[in-house]
Amino acid sequence: MQKDLSRLLRDPNLIPFAKQNLLSRIANQAAALNMPCYIVGGFVRDLLLGYPINDLDIVVEGDAIKLGKSLVEKYGGKLTPHHKFHTAVWRLPSSFILHPSSLDLITARSETYSRPAALPTVTPASIEDDLRRRDFTINAMAIRLDGDHFGELLDPLNGQADLEKKIIRVLHPRSFMDDPTRIFRAVRYEQRYSFHLELSTFDAQPATFSPLSGGRLRHELDLIFKEENSAAMLARLHQLGVFDAFDPCLPKFNADYANLLKSVPPAEFGVSEDQVTAGYLLWVLDSTAAVVESLARRLVFSSALTQACKSIIQLKKDLPALKTSKPSAWTFYLEKIPLQAIYVLWLVFRAPALREFLVHWRHVKQNTNGAILKARGIAPGPRYKNLLSQLRQARLDEVVKNEKEEEEFLNRLL
Numbered sequence: 378m379q380k381d382l383s384r385l386l387r388d389p390n391l392i393p394f395a396k397q398n399l400l401s402r403i404a405n406q407a408a409a410l411n412m413p414c415y416i417v418g419g420f421v422r423d424l425l426l427g428y429p430i431n432d433l434d435i436v437v438e439g440d441a442i443k444l445g446k447s448l449v450e451k452y453g454g455k456l457t458p459h460h461k462f463h464t465a466v467w468r469l470p471s472s473f474i475l476h477p478s479s480l481d482l483i484t485a486r487s488e489t490y491s492r493p494a495a496l497p498t499v500t501p502a503s504i505e506d507d508l509r510r511r512d513f514t515i516n517a518m519a520i521r522l523d524g525d526h527f528g529e530l531l532d533p534l535n536g537q538a539d540l541e542k543k544i545i546r547v548l549h550p551r552s553f554m555d556d557p558t559r560i561f562r563a564v565r566y567e568q569r570y571s572f573h574l575e576l577s578t579f580d581a582q583p584a585t586f587s588p589l590s591g592g593r594l595r596h597e598l599d600l601i602f603k604e605e606n607s608a609a610m611l612a613r614l615h616q617l618g619v620f621d622a623f624d625p626c627l628p629k630f631n632a633d634y635a636n637l638l639k640s641v642p643p644a645e646f647g648v649s650e651d652q653v654t655a656g657y658l659l660w661v662l663d664s665t666a667a668v669v670e671s672l673a674r675r676l677v678f679s680s681a682l683t684q685a686c687k688s689i690i691q692l693k694k695d696l697p698a699l700k701t702s703k704p705s706a707w708t709f710y711l712e713k714i715p716l717q718a719i720y721v722l723w724l725v726f727r728a729p730a731l732r733e734f735l736v737h738w739r740h741v742k743q744n745t746n747g748a749i750l751k752a753r754g755i756a757p758g759p760r761y762k763n764l765l766s767q768l769r770q771a772r773l774d775e776v777v778k779n780e781k782e783e784e785e786f787l788n789r790l791l
């Protein structure tokens with residue numbers, strides 16, 4: 378079905394006016410430089426599907442850096458050129474009030490892979506070559522923006538037909554070998570749009586994945602955890618044998634936790650929303666510390682994420698023993714654990730003490746401080762830490778309930 382793309386490009390429900398204005402400015406400037414200018418990739422896919430648009434991927438046949446320079450000259454902002462890749466990032470002038478506040482300008486290019494899973498070598502080329510280097514037919518369409526060509530669809534690989542048939546299809550048989558991250562992308566689109574993956578060219582062989590760097594692999598998983606349907610995506614990757622091909626010790630995501638992935642921490646918890654970290658924590662929750670070690674190594678986790686993953690496993694183990702503990706024991710234990718790990722464990726087990734810690738206990742402090750102890754004539758030294766900790770413990774366990782009782786308690790300690 379032929380859609381009227383120039384009408385869709387002007388639909389404010391799909392593309393806010395500010396983004397439409399930005400596109401016109403770029404298109405006019407490209408036309409003035411005689412550079413055919415296109416919007417490509419996910420933008421075209423989502424526009425045809427009627428989904429709201431996020432990123433703007435601009436490709437020109439010509440020189441994206443030259444276009445960027447002329448845009449900065451005319452409208453301001455800042456250009457960061459990447460000569461090796463013939464691309465530029467335009468930090469938009471603040472008067473544009475747009476999010477994201479920068480934009481990639483790309484020169485149409487072809488790519489060759491020196492070896493599987495390596496980053497490609499790029500050479501300037503035609504828009505058609507540029508579309509042919511891409512991952513899936515549904516991502517290999519472009520809409521021309523400049524001059525009288527505004528709204529023309531370029532679809533040399535029949536992406537629109539695959540969108541209608543709801544198929545995710547690679548462009549050539551070596552595609553997954555060239556770039557193994559594509560299987561993660563394929564599954565993301567498949568589950569996001571309820572499409573199906575055309576699998577004849579995919580074979581989950583360890584050889585396909587072993588050269589892929591941990592950082593690139595983790596980036597794909599981060600993107601999955603940002604999605605609505607991340608549990609379904611992970612399940613599908615398992616079903617396809619992707620995780621086993623990477624590393625047979627990668628854990629399976631427990632489907633019971635699927636709904637928890639969408640949880641937002643209650644404001645009173647004072648825990649920031651971090652869907653990606655929460656995703657990894659739920660993923661490793663039923664594993665062992667040894668599995669976390671190897672996962673962290675393979676996926677080059679940050680030390681903070683590794684720490685959080687190790688902590689949640691330990692906390693889960695210690696939970697039964699802590700159950701009957703006093704608030705102070707809980708607090709002194711939990712203070713050593715990242716808040717995200719405590720929050721995620723609470724999501725799973727709803728242990729009231731975890732909630733109490735996040736909302737109240739961690740904020741309970743004794744009134745007495747070093748200056749007060751000094752004024753009481755106690756010589757500064759390790760004893761301070763001990764006294765202050767005993768006072769906080771008494772406060773947490775409500776042995777003392779106010780300043781006066783705390784003072785009396787201190788008197789008894791001295």
Ligand code: CTP
Nearest residue numbers: 418419420432434510511512513516517556558
């Ligand atoms: N692309 C590709 N192969 C990759 C990554 C990206 O061919 N490994 C191409 C695709 O044409 C894709 C475009 O680059 O549409 C932009 O990539 P990206 O921003 O990652 O994806 P989007 O299509 O915008 O999808 P999403 O909605 O997930 O952001």
